[in-house]
Amino acid sequence: MWYVSSSPHIHSGDTVSKNMLSVLVALIPACIVALYYYGLGMLMVTTVSVVSCVAVEWAIQKYLMRKTSTINDGSAILTGVLLALNLPSNLPVWIVIVGAIAAIGIGKMPFGGLGNNIFNPALVGRIFLLISFPAQMTTWPVPGFFPMDYTDAETGATLLTVLQSGGATALPQGVGSLLSGDMGGSLGLAGGVAMIGGLCYMLVRKTITWHIPLSVMASTILFTGVMHAVDPTQYISPLIHLFSGGLLLGAIFMATDYVTSPMTPVGMLVYGAGIGLLTAIIRLFGAYPEGMAFAILIMNACTPLINTYTKPKHFGGC
Amino acid sequence: MTKTFRIGGIHPPESKLSAGQGIIPLGIPARVVVPMWQHIGTPANPLVQKGTRVKVGTLLGEAAGFISAGVHSPVSGTVEKIDTVIDASGYKRPAIHIEVEGDEWEENIDHSIAIVRNCTLTPEQIIRKIATAGIVGMGGATFPTHVKLSLSPPLATCAEILIINAVECEPYLTADHALMLSKGEEILIGISLLMQAVKVRRAVIGIEKNKPDAINLLSELIKRFEGIEVIPLKVQYPQGGEKQLIDAVLRRQIKSGALPISVGAVVQNIGTAFAVYEAVQKNKPLIERIVTVTGKTLAKPSNFRVRIGTPVVALIEAAGGLPKDTGKIIGGGPMMGKALISTDVPVTKGTSGILLLTRKESVRQEESNCIRCAKCINACPMGLNPTLLSTAAEFTQWEMAEKNYIVDCIECGSCSYTCPAARPLLDHIRQGKNKVMGIIRARKATNV
Numbered sequence: 001m002w003y004v005s006s007s008p009h010i011h012s013g014d015t016v017s018k019n020m021l022s023v024l025v026a027l028i029p030a031c032i033v034a035l036y037y038y039g040l041g042m043l044m045v046t047t048v049s050v051v052s053c054v055a056v057e058w059a060i061q062k063y064l065m066r067k068t069s070t071i072n073d074g075s076a077i078l079t080g081v082l083l084a085l086n087l088p089s090n091l092p093v094w095i096v097i098v099g100a101i102a103a104i105g106i107g108k109m110p111f112g113g114l115g116n117n118i119f120n121p122a123l124v125g126r127i128f129l130l131i132s133f134p135a136q137m138t139t140w141p142v143p144g145f146f147p148m149d150y151t152d153a154e155t156g157a158t159l160l161t162v163l164q165s166g167g168a169t170a171l172p173q174g175v176g177s178l179l180s181g182d183m184g185g186s187l188g189l190a191g192g193v194a195m196i197g198g199l200c201y202m203l204v205r206k207t208i209t210w211h212i213p214l215s216v217m218a219s220t221i222l223f224t225g226v227m228h229a230v231d232p233t234q235y236i237s238p239l240i241h242l243f244s245g246g247l248l249l250g251a252i253f254m255a256t257d258y259v260t261s262p263m264t265p266v267g268m269l270v271y272g273a274g275i276g277l278l279t280a281i282i283r284l285f286g287a288y289p290e291g292m293a294f295a296i297l298i299m300n301a302c303t304p305l306i307n308t309y310t311k312p313k314h315f316g317g318c
Numbered sequence: 319m320t321k322t323f324r325i326g327g328i329h330p331p332e333s334k335l336s337a338g339q340g341i342i343p344l345g346i347p348a349r350v351v352v353p354m355w356q357h358i359g360t361p362a363n364p365l366v367q368k369g370t371r372v373k374v375g376t377l378l379g380e381a382a383g384f385i386s387a388g389v390h391s392p393v394s395g396t397v398e399k400i401d402t403v404i405d406a407s408g409y410k411r412p413a414i415h416i417e418v419e420g421d422e423w424e425e426n427i428d429h430s431i432a433i434v435r436n437c438t439l440t441p442e443q444i445i446r447k448i449a450t451a452g453i454v455g456m457g458g459a460t461f462p463t464h465v466k467l468s469l470s471p472p473l474a475t476c477a478e479i480l481i482i483n484a485v486e487c488e489p490y491l492t493a494d495h496a497l498m499l500s501k502g503e504e505i506l507i508g509i510s511l512l513m514q515a516v517k518v519r520r521a522v523i524g525i526e527k528n529k530p531d532a533i534n535l536l537s538e539l540i541k542r543f544e545g546i547e548v549i550p551l552k553v554q555y556p557q558g559g560e561k562q563l564i565d566a567v568l569r570r571q572i573k574s575g576a577l578p579i580s581v582g583a584v585v586q587n588i589g590t591a592f593a594v595y596e597a598v599q600k601n602k603p604l605i606e607r608i609v610t611v612t613g614k615t616l617a618k619p620s621n622f623r624v625r626i627g628t629p630v631v632a633l634i635e636a637a638g639g640l641p642k643d644t645g646k647i648i649g650g651g652p653m654m655g656k657a658l659i660s661t662d663v664p665v666t667k668g669t670s671g672i673l674l675l676t677r678k679e680s681v682r683q684e685e686s687n688c689i690r691c692a693k694c695i696n697a698c699p700m701g702l703n704p705t706l707l708s709t710a711a712e713f714t715q716w717e718m719a720e721k722n723y724i725v726d727c728i729e730c731g732s733c734s735y736t737c738p739a740a741r742p743l744l745d746h747i748r749q750g751k752n753k754v755m756g757i758i759r760a761r762k763a764t765n766v
Binding site for chain 1: 325705
């Protein structure tokens with residue numbers, strides 16, 4: 001007896017877990033940079049975040065959804081790593097666990113798991129913590145060279161916080177340190193070069209297309225650039241915006257989340273431009289020094305609408 | 319830059335195991351089963367009865383209606399019965415069973431290999447001879463060729479170019495490739511005849527670059543012909559799709575629901591061009607074709623010249639027998655072919671290949687949630703949104719499916735091939751497309 005099914009009879013061999021793995025590989029350089037500057041704290045936060053994200057997903061599927069576990073697809077691991085890169089490396093273990101529960105338990109599983117969630121789970125976790133624990137979430141350890149301290153690390157303000165309170169004249173460091181990652185902030189704020197390396201890897205592997213990262217970066221540069229041109233003493237150079245805060249991490253790894261971003265090239269460009277604009281508005285005029293996470297979540301909510309109005313280019317042009 | 323089509327496309331492993339194998343004539347089996355419905359349109363009407371003696375080329379069934387094609391006897395012998403047979407579609411179809419005796423041909427057929435170059439026939443005479451020979455599109459679509467060539471007057475004036483499809487973009491298949499290498503000149507004569515038939519002065523042959531020997535050979539041979547050009551194309555599936563090929567060659571895209579003639583093109587398969595040569599110059603009806611028999615664990619992947627009606631099992635035996643680990647037998651290529659339910663299925667005019675997949679290759683991955691990665695959208699050569707259409711069909715949202723052009727799907731399978739979540743996108747879309755086409759037909763019927 002033979003199998004009978006309709007065509008096609010062969011498959012590319014691509015799987016969901018291969019795509020997740022590819023993003024994880026692309027995150028390796030950024031993780032190494034973070035490990036170098038934040039040492040033990042980075043290791044602790046990342047390990048706790050990954051383990052608890054996977055555990056929460058497993059527990060919800062086993063005891064609440066009573067479904068076969070999907071932790072093997074790697075998406076919970078990825079959420080864990082991305083969440084960790086959005087947290088200060090001196091954050092206590094229990095707060096990290098709360099973040100993981102929020103990310104998976106609120107951001108992902110109630111919608112039906114991977115593929116059905118509206119918002120990027122890691123960002124749901126981050127925003128949940130930012131609103132619940134504003135003090136812990138905004139005191140950042142000063143970067144060192146593989147420091148061995150964790151919650152007792154020496155802390156300092158991030159570049160954007162300094163600028164928020166003091167305007168462009170308060171600029172303490174050159175752009176050079178932003179590129180190398182030698183700058184206080186969340187783990188993922190480190191290492192523009194590492195981020196861009198990861199982007200190149202994902203582009204070569206065709207895990208993502210260039211549309212979202214490029215349009216986020218371009219629109220951030222455009223809008224902050226306009227304000228910088230209007231008043232250079234009040235607003236810093238767009239290049240500093242590009243390489244500071246979570247912008248690159250967000251543009252390359254968070255905004256490009258398959259599930260929560262639009263599906264057509266035009267839709268991706270609109271979505272990216274919206275993220276850039278919102279980030280610029282929040283950073284320049286809002287109460288928070290960081291705008292990326294909110295900007296992405298707001299545009300996540302617009303994704304179904306964007307998908308409805310941006311159709312793929314139809315053969316024959318109608 | 320090498321030409322190719324501009325929307326979507328994928329590049330599956332080419333797996334052309336039987337490339338460069340030449341063409342082996344397969345022996346005539348003891349019994350053939352000739353289906354009366356080997357083409358798109360109405361089945362042919364049987365003209366013979368039980369006990370009728372037939373020769374090679376005797377008309378077994380006449381074309382019934384405008385879109386139909388005659389069927390000729392591929393062997394000499396006695397009609398055993400007029401019954402049915404399960405063909406590649408999996409359905410029982412009316413068929414004529416013939417017991418073979420010797421190999422006696424109808425007198426007017428010239429089955430020598432001598433090349434006949436000159437032709438003084440008018441376009442109408444050429445088309446009539448093509449119709450008489452029962453020729454259909456040999457790339458797999460099996461649309462009757464004479465119907466495609468008989469353009470009604472306002473359209474006939476628009477034809478400016480004949481495009482010959484020698485792309486063979488399906489993985490594994492090498493039948494057209496082998497035919498080009500062994501019958502180059504005959505094919506070019508056939509193309510000239512087709513040019514006369516549709517009154518165009520220019521023809522282009524589109525060949526993918528993975529067949530450099532065929533490109534070189536034909537490029538050399540066309541020097542003796544007028545108006546024929548060879549265009550090498552980038553290897554990309556589904557370039558052999560009619561719309562994709564026209565886009566690749568002419569940079570013109572056919573509008574939704576329109577025919578190739580709307581952009582001035584007539585497309586014919588290279589195998590059809592050879593059949594046209596044999597029909598017009600040698601009076602030989604379509605009674606045999608080249609079939610690739612292939613598979614990773616098959617002993618001798620080959621290209622056979624096979625009489626229509628030969629059971630598939632005879633081809634597999636000639637290629638070294640059915641491997642033990644066979645999991646699926648496919649009539650055609652791996653992307654668009656049909657899984658056969660038995661090895662007794664007869665070879666028909668549209669059988670381009672027999673592909674044996676191993677048990678491991680036959681099993682589909684388990685499907686999971688759509689992760690909205692948009693890889694299907696990027697792969698779709700028609701610029702559709704496969705995941706949306708598939709979901710719309712699954713949840714019977716026919717209006718949404720129609721609005722998003724489900725009827726434009728060419729069923730190439732690029733979406734299902736690409737999907738990392740292994741969703742059976744094309745399965746749903748195919749069902750939805752049939753449903754929506756039915757709805758559109760019903761609406762037209764009530765409006766008229």
